[in-house]
Amino acid sequence: MEEILRCEKISKVFVVKDFLGINRRKVTALNNVSIRVNKGIDLGVVGESGSGKTTLAKVLLLLVRPDSGSVYYRNNDITGLGDSKLVFFRNKVRIIFQNPYKSLNPRSTIEKTLREAIPSRRVNPEMIETALTQTGLPSDYKNRYPHQMSGGERQRVAIARAIAGNPECVVADEPTGNLDATTEVNILKLLDGLRKNLGLTFVFITHNLKIVVDFCERIVVMYQGNIVEEGSVEQILKSPLHPYTKILWNPSSITSIREEKYKDFDGCVFLARCPYRKKICFEHHPVLKEKEKKHLVSCFLYEQEKMV
Ligand SMILES: Nc1ncnc2c1ncn2[C@@H]1O[C@H](COP(=O)(O)OP(=O)(O)OP(=O)(O)O)[C@@H](O)[C@H]1O
Ligand code: SF4
Ligand SMILES: [Mg+2]
Numbered sequence: 001m002e003e004i005l006r007c008e009k010i011s012k013v014f015v016v017k018d019f020l021g022i023n024r025r026k027v028t029a030l031n032n033v034s035i036r037v038n039k040g041i042d043l044g045v046v047g048e049s050g051s052g053k054t055t056l057a058k059v060l061l062l063l064v065r066p067d068s069g070s071v072y073y074r075n076n077d078i079t080g081l082g083d084s085k086l087v088f089f090r091n092k093v094r095i096i097f098q099n100p101y102k103s104l105n106p107r108s109t110i111e112k113t114l115r116e117a118i119p120s121r122r123v124n125p126e127m128i129e130t131a132l133t134q135t136g137l138p139s140d141y142k143n144r145y146p147h148q149m150s151g152g153e154r155q156r157v158a159i160a161r162a163i164a165g166n167p168e169c170v171v172a173d174e175p176t177g178n179l180d181a182t183t184e185v186n187i188l189k190l191l192d193g194l195r196k197n198l199g200l201t202f203v204f205i206t207h208n209l210k211i212v213v214d215f216c217e218r219i220v221v222m223y224q225g226n227i228v229e230e231g232s233v234e235q236i237l238k239s240p241l242h243p244y245t246k247i248l249w250n251p252s253s254i255t256s257i258r259e260e261k262y263k264d265f266d267g268c269v270f271l272a273r274c275p276y277r278k279k280i281c282f283e284h285h286p287v288l289k290e291k292e293k294k295h296l297v298s299c300f301l302y303e304q305e306k307m308v
Pocket of ligand 1: 014027029051052056098
């Protein structure tokens with residue numbers, strides 16, 4: 001399999017101040033996260049708000065530097081490279097940011113935004129018009145500003161910006177977030193057409209497991225900065241293993257209420273919400289392990305010999 005992108009054992013902790021700016025606390029956005037993106041195998045990353053999806057997207061592009069761990073592009077360790085040396089990589093692996101309104105400069109025309117996304121020696125007006133028409137926008141939209149467009153159109157511009165320089169991989173962070181149902185369907189169709197026509201590989205980030213099941217081949221499930229399960233779509237669909245993945249499928253199946261009395265234990269990250277917790281779950285953090293072929297889970301329910 002042809003590997004494009006890989007990260008290994010990535011951890012990232014943010015220090016945040018409280019409301020008054022006096023007390024500081026640490027937030028673990030990513031804990032020992034490893035993923036691999038192979039050419040033509042779209043990878044879904046799913047998890048609820050705050051699970052670390054956007055941080056992972058930004059670390060993959062090295063827009064956020066990890067505290068530890070490494071990022072590899074085509075098997076070359078690029079973690080320590082400075083921004084000037086990452087230009088080639090960032091043209092080949094592009095990101096669609098989570099909020100297209102915030103990520104588009106309100107003072108730039110669409111043409112200027114797209115021009116900045118294409119390496120300077122290659123840029124020409126035709127490329128900008130092509131990127132617009134490939135995303136279903138009239139070419140004269142290049143003269144518009146973001147506020148002169150609908151939410152769906154802005155998302156198309158964000159997609160045009162990602163594909164304009166002819167990348168091989170696109171990390172799409174909630175590309176249908178904040179869109180109504182009809183626009184969401186249209187954007188998904190657009191992304192599907194682009195991957196087929198341009199040979200793109202997607203890392204598709206969303207809180208909606210049902211979307212990635214339709215769009216991707218493999219799925220990574222994240223909870224509080226940790227990968228708790230990873231498998232093929234069929235494995236995650238037909239035999240989800242982790243209690244959290246089961247909640248994502250069917251929120252009413254088991255309780256999803258976090259029990260505050262369990263929040264300070266050092267064990268499993270899912271402890272406070274898990275109806276199956278055992279003694280060992282309070283004391284140890286389960287490790288992500290292969291349960292069956294290429295189906296990984298981090299949960300003591302699948303390490304029977306260790307249960308106490
Ligand atoms: N720049 C930052 N400074 C401080 N904390 C941050 C920063 N970026 C992210 N965090 C924290 O890291 C955790 C993970 O955030 P992240 O944005 O990666 O989650 P997410 O899964 O993308 O959430 P959402 O679905 O809401 O977009 C959160 O607790 C968040 O508050
Ligand atoms: S390790 Fe324990 S607490 Fe964590 S998900 Fe599995 S059973 Fe639940
Ligand atoms: Mg996010």
